[in-house]
Amino acid sequence: MSKGNCYHCGTDFTTEIIPFDEKEFCCNGCKTVYEILNVNNLNCYYDLEAAPGTIPTEIKGKYNYLDEPEIISKLVEFDDGDTTVVTLYVPVIHCSSCIWILENLHKLNEGIKTSIVNFPKKTVRVTFKNEETSLKEIVELITSIGYEPYISLEDADNNKRKVDKTLIYQIAVAAFAFGNVMLLSFPEYFEVEEFWLDKYKVLFRWIMFFMSVPVVFYSAKDYFISAYKGLSHKILNIDVPIALGIFVLFVRSSVEIIFDLGTGFFDSLTGLVFFLLLGKFFQQKTYSFLSFERDYKSYFPIAVTKLNKEKEENILVQDIEIGDRLLIRNEELIPVDGILINGEAMLDYSFVTGESLPVGKKSGDKVFAGGKQTSGAIEMEVLETVSQSYLTQLWSNDVFNKNEGKNIKNITDSISKYFTLAILIISTSAGIFWYLKDPIIAINVVTSILIIACPCALALSAPFALGNMLRIFGKKKFYLKNAEVIEKIAKINTLVFDKTGTITSNDESKLEYRGEPLTKEEKARIKLLVRSSNHPLSRALYDFIEENTSEETTYDFQEIVGKGIQGEINGNFFKIGSASFVNAEKDTSFNTSIYIAINKEIKGKFVFKNTYREDVENVFKTLNNHYELVILSGDNEGEKNYLETVLPQNTKLIFNQKPEDKLEFIKSLQKEGKKVMMIGDGLNDAGALAQSNVGISISENINVFSPACDAILDASLFSKLPNFFKLSKQTMSIIVASFTVSFLYNFVGMYFALTGNLIPVVAAILMPLSSITIVVFVTVLTNFFAKNV
Amino acid sequence: MEVVYITIGVSIIVAVGFFIAFIKTVKSGQYDDTYTPAVRMLFDDELVLEKDDQTNEQINNEN
Numbered sequence: 001m002s003k004g005n006c007y008h009c010g011t012d013f014t015t016e017i018i019p020f021d022e023k024e025f026c027c028n029g030c031k032t033v034y035e036i037l038n039v040n041n042l043n044c045y046y047d048l049e050a051a052p053g054t055i056p057t058e059i060k061g062k063y064n065y066l067d068e069p070e071i072i073s074k075l076v077e078f079d080d081g082d083t084t085v086v087t088l089y090v091p092v093i094h095c096s097s098c099i100w101i102l103e104n105l106h107k108l109n110e111g112i113k114t115s116i117v118n119f120p121k122k123t124v125r126v127t128f129k130n131e132e133t134s135l136k137e138i139v140e141l142i143t144s145i146g147y148e149p150y151i152s153l154e155d156a157d158n159n160k161r162k163v164d165k166t167l168i169y170q171i172a173v174a175a176f177a178f179g180n181v182m183l184l185s186f187p188e189y190f191e192v193e194e195f196w197l198d199k200y201k202v203l204f205r206w207i208m209f210f211m212s213v214p215v216v217f218y219s220a221k222d223y224f225i226s227a228y229k230g231l232s233h234k235i236l237n238i239d240v241p242i243a244l245g246i247f248v249l250f251v252r253s254s255v256e257i258i259f260d261l262g263t264g265f266f267d268s269l270t271g272l273v274f275f276l277l278l279g280k281f282f283q284q285k286t287y288s289f290l291s292f293e294r295d296y297k298s299y300f301p302i303a304v305t306k307l308n309k310e311k312e313e314n315i316l317v318q319d320i321e322i323g324d325r326l327l328i329r330n331e332e333l334i335p336v337d338g339i340l341i342n343g344e345a346m347l348d349y350s351f352v353t354g355e356s357l358p359v360g361k362k363s364g365d366k367v368f369a370g371g372k373q374t375s376g377a378i379e380m381e382v383l384e385t386v387s388q389s390y391l392t393q394l395w396s397n398d399v400f401n402k403n404e405g406k407n408i409k410n411i412t413d414s415i416s417k418y419f420t421l422a423i424l425i426i427s428t429s430a431g432i433f434w435y436l437k438d439p440i441i442a443i444n445v446v447t448s449i450l451i452i453a454c455p456c457a458l459a460l461s462a463p464f465a466l467g468n469m470l471r472i473f474g475k476k477k478f479y480l481k482n483a484e485v486i487e488k489i490a491k492i493n494t495l496v497f498d499k500t501g502t503i504t505s506n507d508e509s510k511l512e513y514r515g516e517p518l519t520k521e522e523k524a525r526i527k528l529l530v531r532s533s534n535h536p537l538s539r540a541l542y543d544f545i546e547e548n549t550s551e552e553t554t555y556d557f558q559e560i561v562g563k564g565i566q567g568e569i570n571g572n573f574f575k576i577g578s579a580s581f582v583n584a585e586k587d588t589s590f591n592t593s594i595y596i597a598i599n600k601e602i603k604g605k606f607v608f609k610n611t612y613r614e615d616v617e618n619v620f621k622t623l624n625n626h627y628e629l630v631i632l633s634g635d636n637e638g639e640k641n642y643l644e645t646v647l648p649q650n651t652k653l654i655f656n657q658k659p660e661d662k663l664e665f666i667k668s669l670q671k672e673g674k675k676v677m678m679i680g681d682g683l684n685d686a687g688a689l690a691q692s693n694v695g696i697s698i699s700e701n702i703n704v705f706s707p708a709c710d711a712i713l714d715a716s717l718f719s720k721l722p723n724f725f726k727l728s729k730q731t732m733s734i735i736v737a738s739f740t741v742s743f744l745y746n747f748v749g750m751y752f753a754l755t756g757n758l759i760p761v762v763a764a765i766l767m768p769l770s771s772i773t774i775v776v777f778v779t780v781l782t783n784f785f786a787k788n789v
Numbered sequence: 790m791e792v793v794y795i796t797i798g799v800s801i802i803v804a805v806g807f808f809i810a811f812i813k814t815v816k817s818g819q820y821d822d823t824y825t826p827a828v829r830m831l832f833d834d835e836l837v838l839e840k841d842d843q844t845n846e847q848i849n850n851e852n
Contacts, residue, residue, distance in 0.1 A: 096828045103829065119825040168815055176808045180801070196790055207797070 008034050009146075010051030029056045033145050037101070040108055045101050052097035054146040062329060063143075065303030065314035066136035074302070075135065075155055077125075083113070085127050086135060088149035090142070093122040102147060109133055109141055124149075153300040153317055167281055170219040174274040177211040177219075178267075184208050185267040189761045205257040208266040216250045220273045238416035238459050241423055245454025246273065252447045265451060268763040272456050275771045279463035283483045285470050292481040294708050295400070296392050296683060299351055299370070300335050304328075307379065317386055324382045334371045336382050337389040340364065343378035346535070347371030352391060352683045353634055355500045357537075357592050357608055360578075370683060375535060391683060394659045399690045400708075410487055411735055412462045416455070423453045430754055441756045448758040452749035457742035457770040462735050465778040469731045472786040477714035478724050485710045488694045489728040491675050495623060496666065496688070498680035499633035499643075502698050505611050505715070511544040515604015518596070522603075524550035525569045526596065529576060532557055533565050537594055541576075541606055564595075573599050615719035617646050622722040624648040628674070632657055632665060634684055663687030679721075683707050723789045734781045738774050745770035 005012055007023040008030035018025045021038065025031040033053055037045050045052065065071055078085040093102070098117070102124045105115040111133025115126045124147075126138055139149055184204045187197055220243075227243035230236065246269065253264025291298070304320065305327040306313045312327065317335045320326070325341065328334055334347070345361040352370040361367055367380060369389040386392055427449040434442040466483035473480055480486065497503055518526070528550040530538040550569065557567035564577010575582045575597040582597035584605070593605040623629060630652040631643065637655045644653065657665065662678075666688045669676045678685065678692035681699065686707040689695030697706040700715045713721070749766050752758045814820070 096831075099825060099828050100832050103832070117825055117829075118822045119828065120822060165815055169812060172808065172811055172815075176804065180804060199790070200793055203794075203797070207801070 005051060006030050007046070008051065008053040009055050010053075011055070027055060029146070032056070036108070036145055042101060042104055042107060045097050048097040048100055049095045052095050054092050056144055056146040056148070062332070063136050063139050064305070064312075066139055067134070068303070068314050071303055071314070071316065072135050075151065079130075082130060083127060084130055084135070085125065086138075087123050087125045088139070088142070088151070089121075089123050089155075090147045090149050091122055092147055093117065093119065093124075098147070101145065102142070105138075105142065108145075109138065112138065151302055152298050153302050154294075154297040155302060167277065167284070170222075171274070171277045171281060174215050174219040174270060174277055177215045178270040178274040181208045181211055181266050181270045185263060185760070185764070188263045189764070201263070202260075205263060208264070209254065209257060212250065212253070212266045212269055215270050215273050216246060219277060220246050223276070235413070236417045236420045237413045238419075238455060241416065241420045241453065241455050242276065242459060244450055248447050248450040249454070252451070263760050265760050265763055267760065268451070268767050271764070271768055272454060275456055275768070276459055279460040279467075282467040283463040283470075285467065285474065285483075287474065287479050290479055290712055292709060292712070294706070295395050295686070296370070299333065299683065300386070301333055304332075304335055320382055320385055322382050322385060326380050326382060327377060328373045328380060329377045330373060330375065332373055334367055334369055334373065334380070335389075336369050336386055337384040338367055338380040338382045340367050341379045341381050343376060345371075345373055345378050346375040348374050350501070350682070353500055355635075391659065394663070394684075394687045397660070397663060397687055399663065399687060410462065410484060411732065412459065415739060416458070419455060419458065423449065426453075426750070426754075434756070445753060445756050448753035448756070449750065451763060452753045452758060452766070453746055454767075455742070455746075456767055457745055457774040458739060460771055460774050461738040461742060461778060464775050465731055465735045465738065465782055468779050468782045469727070469786070472782065473724065473727075476720070476724075476786075476789065477717055478720075479712045481710045485694060486728045486731055488675075488710070489677070489725060490732045492627070492677045492694060492725070494628040494630065494669055494674040494676045496630045496632050496669070496676060496678045496692070498662075498678075498682070498685050498688075499631055499639075500635055501681040502679055502685075503613055503616050503631070503718075505613050505700075511540065512607045512609055513604060514607055515596070515602075518603060520547055521550070522598065523547045525552065525572070525574060526576060528552065528554060528569065529557070529565055529567050529574055532567075533559055535559075535565075537592070537608075538565065538576075540608070541594055544606070575600075579605075612646070613715070613718045619719055619721055620647045620651065623725075624650070626725075628652075630654065630669075632662055632688070634658065634662075659684040659687050663691050666691040681706065720789065727785060727789055730785045731782060734778055734785070737781070738778050741777060742770060742774055745773075 004017075004024060006026035008025055011026045018028065018031050020031050020034065023034065025034065030053060033056060037043060066075075073079070076084050076086045090102070093099070099119055102117050103115055105124075105126065106112045109128075111129050111131070113127045113129065115124055117124050124142070128138060139151075142149060184207055187204070188201060223239045223243045223246060226237065226239040230240055249265050249269040249272070253266050253269065256262040256264040300317060303314050303316055306315045306320075307325040307327050320336055326336075326338070333351075340361050340363050342363060344363075345365075345367060346358040347361060347367060348358045349355055349368075349371045351372065352368075358374050359371070366383070368391060369384075369386070370391045384390075387396070427446050430449060431442050431446040434445045463483070466486050469486050470480055470483050473486075523545050524547045527542060527545045527547060530542045530545075531549060532554070533539075552569050555568040557565070559565045560577070560581070564575060564581040566573070566575045566577075568574070576594060579585065579593070579595055582595040582602055584595045584597070584602045592608040595605045596603045620629060629648065629650070631647070631654065633653075633655050634657050635655060640653055640655065643651075647653075654665070662680075662685060666676050666678060670691075670693070676692045677694040677696065678688045679696045679698060680689055681697060685697075689697060689707055689709045694711065695709040696711045696713055697709040698713050698715050698718065699706045706712050713724075745766065749758075749763075752762055752766075
């Protein structure tokens with residue numbers, strides 16, 4: 001079918017081809033962008049990458065609200081009256097051509113001073129002169145070349161996330177001190193009696209002391225704070241022995257150099273802090289192009305057009321009041337619940353439910369917030385304000401305000417309780433033993449035990465294993481919010497799935513013809529008719545019919561909005577549309593259908609069917625061995641029978657669930673003591689995703705939005721879910737194994753400590769050696785297990 | 790051997806200099822986006838090429 005690709009956007013030609021300047025384009029939009037770039041000598045765009053563009057969207061009047069000073073002030077970063085700086089989020093940025101064109105905006109508009117792209121974050125930061133251009137002009141300009149920015153209600157809140165760089169500074173301080181202290185302590189490692197060494201060692205020791213002070217009081221301060229917090233909650237977390245170890249190291253070393261007893265352990269001290277902080281750093285991995293914190297605000301528009309006595313006025317979405325009349329244009333989102341007054345609505349609720357087929361509404365029908373209008377402009381009257389709407393009031397639930405993570409004990413903490421107790425017991429009994437035998441050595445032994453037992457390797461096991469696995473998952477397109485999620489996944493015993501959009505596929509709604517068979521000629525004519533319609537169902541039908549479009553002429557073509565299309569071809573009168581349009585009896589099934597009537601005789605209908613993802617059967621079969629499975633759907637029971645035959649017998653199927661019901665259902669499972677994972681996709685799952693122990697959001701396109709969750713999975717990898725769960729469990733086993741290895745090191749060190757033979761050089765070798773072997777051990781093992789997935 | 794005071798002093802000053810430089814680069818956000826600058830760097834060449842084309846065209850037109 002394909003006859004080549006569009007020069008601009010690379011789309012396969014299926015319909016007509018628009019030739020221009022010896023190149024071929026798929027639509028006028030693409031041609032226009034090419035023209036704009038061509039006129040401004042920006043053709044280089046096409047040299048960098050082949051077919052880099054995207055089809056620009058219609059924007060007539062859409063950005064009028066950017067004229068309002070109140071709205072502008074909420075969006076811009078900086079404005080001194082003369083120059084303005086604004087950062088726009090442009091989700092379609094995808095290649096180097098995009099960077100190039102967006103950084104050459106000043107060639108398209110003189111008022112733009114500079115524009116800088118941040119590719120990983122998909123943002124462009126524009127600086128412009130207020131006198132020569134405006135925010136609206138810029139937004140319209142970049143939209144016209146196919147880079148529509150995404151401006152949402154969230155931007156209006158304007159509390160930009162600040163990246164915390166403290167950890168980097170702490171590591172820098174520790175690394176600086178570690179390197180220098182190592183050099184300075186080297187001469188004394190071999191304990192040779194030498195004149196020059198003797199003369200200058202005091203200087204060396206005091207330099208080491210001063211370098212260690214910021215390491216203890218700045219770099220390591222979080223360990224002291226965390227240990228103190230743990231103790232005040234009567235929890236012996238892993239930071240208690242670490243803080244104790246650092247404290248003892250510092251005090252003993254200081255005492256040693258003050259009274260000229262020895263060199264101290266400053267090298268081990270700084271090294272220890274450095275390695276620990278590295279572990280912390282490694283565990284952090286953020287995907288700058290993803291957000292795990294989104295609520296409805298990132299989906300909703302910032303402003304809306306209010307009709308005031310036939311006059312249009314742009315108001316902020318927060319300022320919408322009950323009784324207002326709103327104008328919703330094509331491709332705009334309905335921000336509040338209301339009643340449709342004027343026009344025919346085709347609402348796409350895929351953001352909310354995951355259902356990709358638009359729902360038709362007539363005037364007088366109630367429309368709910370979250371739907372995207374897909375056919376022309378409509379007018380509606382507001383019934384509820386933004387925060388009180390059916391969908392958005394979900395966010396007033398407590399679950400969205402809870403501060404999670406505080407009371408969850410991780411694997412390291414649970415083992416450190418026994419570890420800390422053991423160390424305290426060993427050091428006291430050894431202290432008593434040596435006190436009776438030789439009181440001078442007693443202090444030496446006790447401090448040595450606390451130093452050598454400082455669980456550096458132990459504390460590094462989990463961060464490196466989890467951090468590495470987090471990266472491996474990321475490479476496999478399973479994006480986790482943080483490393484702790486792996487631990488939580490390993491503990492799950494109940495899986496709850498949403499149906500539409502999660503186990504069914506969004507973009508592959510399949511059509512099926514039922515009724516009297518159509519001849520090839522008839523199909524070709526239907527295709528000709530639907531080509532003239534922009535309705536989403538018509539487009540779907542157009543793509544579905546394989547025959548070539550009929551070359552005949554249509555007479556009396558008419559599109560009756562909300563009903564269907566009709567026209568005469570070669571003496572035959574075709575009617576294509578809803579059941580009432582062709583006077584057919586509406587059937588009882590809940591699936592969307594397009595009816596076909598030729599010369600008033602009903603031929604049959606095209607039925608849209610949800611397609612289940614590949615491997616749903618296998619995935620459920622595999623998971624059924626280890627987990628309790630539930631399907632929690634907002635839909636009616638239309639497909640219950642089918643699901644019962646496909647899925648394992650003990651899978652619970654629950655239908656007709658409102659967003660709040662889903663949340664409550666998860667809660668009730670948790671009350672039974674189950675660890676629940678929710679796997680969903682739409683905003684209606686947001687409550688359940690937040691309430692569950694682990695919420696995974698399935699996304700067809702990870703650049704598009706997904707509700708707040710713990711992990712985002714690329715939809716094409718749905719079949720790999722069982723493998724990911726297995727891998728999480730294996731990671732936990734690896735951590736346990738590496739605990740054993742680090743205990744072995746502690747035993748060896750303990751031998752030196754208990755016999756009173758711990759000299760600085762032993763500590764300086766043992767501590768990094770144990771840390772490095774642990775890091776190598778967990779990295780090699782996690783990579784090995786991940787290979788098989 | 791008193792020179793050791795000077796050498797150590799100098800080496801620490803140099804080390805502290807680098808340390809401060811590192812902190813400054815982090816603070817100014819030089820590590821925030823490690824991808825785009827690498828791509829941007831290559832664009833300068835493309836622009837020069839384009840200008841060459843134009844001048845060539847002009848020469849051709851003049852002829």
